Amino acid sequence: MQVLLASAAALVNIATDGAARGRPYRAPRGGELGAALAEALGLPAGQVLAEGEIARLGRTAGALREVFEALAGGRTDDAAEALNALLDANGARPQLDKFETEGGTGEWRVHFHGRDDSFAVGWSAGCATGVAMVLGGGLAGRLGVCAATGCDRVYADASRNAARQFCSTACQNRTKAAAFRARQAR
Numbered sequence: 001m002q003v004l005l006a007s008a009a010a011l012v013n014i015a016t017d018g019a020a021r022g023r024p025y026r027a028p029r030g031g032e033l034g035a036a037l038a039e040a041l042g043l044p045a046g047q048v049l050a051e052g053e054i055a056r057l058g059r060t061a062g063a064l065r066e067v068f069e070a071l072a073g074g075r076t077d078d079a080a081e082a083l084n085a086l087l088d089a090n091g092a093r094p095q096l097d098k099f100e101t102e103g104g105t106g107e108w109r110v111h112f113h114g115r116d117d118s119f120a121v122g123w124s125a126g127c128a129t130g131v132a133m134v135l136g137g138g139l140a141g142r143l144g145v146c147a148a149t150g151c152d153r154v155y156a157d158a159s160r161n162a163a164r165q166f167c168s169t170a171c172q173n174r175t176k177a178a179a180f181r182a183r184q185a186r
């Protein structure tokens with residue numbers, strides 16, 4: 001679950017334009033975007049994402065950004081609708097996959113697959129499912145958009161007290177320093 005949420009946030013943060021840590025952010029395009037997404041989502045080394053897969057992941061990132069922004073704005077209905085569309089578009093379905101374990105008996109785990117087993121559809125379905133389970137589980141407050149000025153990167157808060165407001169410690173520190181300077185200037 002946590003892997004899916006972290007992957008959803010990484011997908012949005014890599015593939016959508018906006019601002020990051022006080023600077024404008026322009027997502028890489030084409031093959032460069034493919035390489036960045038392959039690394040973030042763990043495509044086996046030596047494999048390259050096809051153009052269509054990169055495009056699909058880009059669309060998923062855009063849809064997921066809508067979801068994070070809707071949740072941050074308190075528009076839960078909009079977030080749910082966008083997620084349902086994404087689940088539907090990728091044919092998200094749970095499946096038991098068997099993993100090898102030491103000792104050899106193996107262990108079954110629930111994984112979320114998509115309509116087909118391509119990398120882009122699988123990750124799109126998986127990320128959408130992870131976010132949907134958070135929203136549907138009453139934990140939507142754990143998904144957010146960075147509160148720092150000049151940043152719109154998103155995060156999935158896995159901390160125990162769920163008090164996260166920033167995408168990174170860089171943004172947290174920058175915001176604290178600005179507040180300190182503002183107090184000094186008074």
Ligand SMILES: [Zn+2]
Pocket residue numbers: 020021146147148151152153166167168171
């Ligand atoms: Zn930030």
